[in-house]
Each structure stands twice: as C-alpha cells, then as structure tokens.
Amino acid sequence: MQLSARNQLKGKIKEIKEGPVSTEVVLDFNGVSIVSSITTGSAQSMKLNVGDDATAIIKASSVMIAK
Template sequence: MQLSARNNLKGKVVKLTPGAVNTEVQLQLPGGDIVVSIITKESAEKLGLEVGKEAYAIIKASNIMIAVD
C-alpha cells in the first residue's frame, strides 16, 4: 500500500458497531490507545473488517486545533 498521507497508524480492530448507514470502528494501536472512526457500512464490508483484523488509521487533516478552559 502506498499513499501520500504521512500519518498512518497500524492497529488491530477491537470493536465494530454497525448502524443502518455507518459503522463505528475501534482500532487499538500497539501502545494500547484506541482510535475511533466512523465509516460507511458499505466501506466496512468492502474492507472485510472484523474484530482481530489488522488495519490502518489514515489521518489526513489540514488543521488540528488545541483548546483549554
């Protein structure tokens, strides 16, 4: 797999929550942190996602904001 996004995190799918249109995917990273993404149900099916399968979280963002109280 080659792509231009530099922020890609490899992990393991630990939970899938399918809905009528979207699926919530929880990906556990090697250090134990969890990344959560909402993707279309169709995409989850096409990727063959299932608990225990390795996958990548690809992060492509032009802005990241930080806030404090």
C-alpha cells in the same frame, strides 16, 4: 499502495459497531483507541473483523491543541 498522508497508525480492530448507514470501527494502538466512522457498505466490502490488523490514515489540514 502509496498514500500522501503521512499520519498512519497501525493497530488492531478492537470493536465494530455496525449501523444501517454508518459503522464505527475502533482501532487499538498499544492501549490507545481511535474511532473511525465509515459507511457500512465500505466496512462490509472490506470484510472487517475484530482482531484484524488495520491502519488509521489521518489527513487533516490543521491540528488543534487545547490545554
């Protein structure tokens, strides 16, 4: 699969918090975690499991930095 999004981070699923409508998927990238909220239906159809390899694809028109 090819995507136009250039910000792709490959990691492992660390935790899955399934709810009735949405599911939080926590991905670990060398000790850094990113949380994604997806529909529970999508999580189930993808058959996501803790320990699976996964890729976070980040598509944004702007990135803000604060100090």
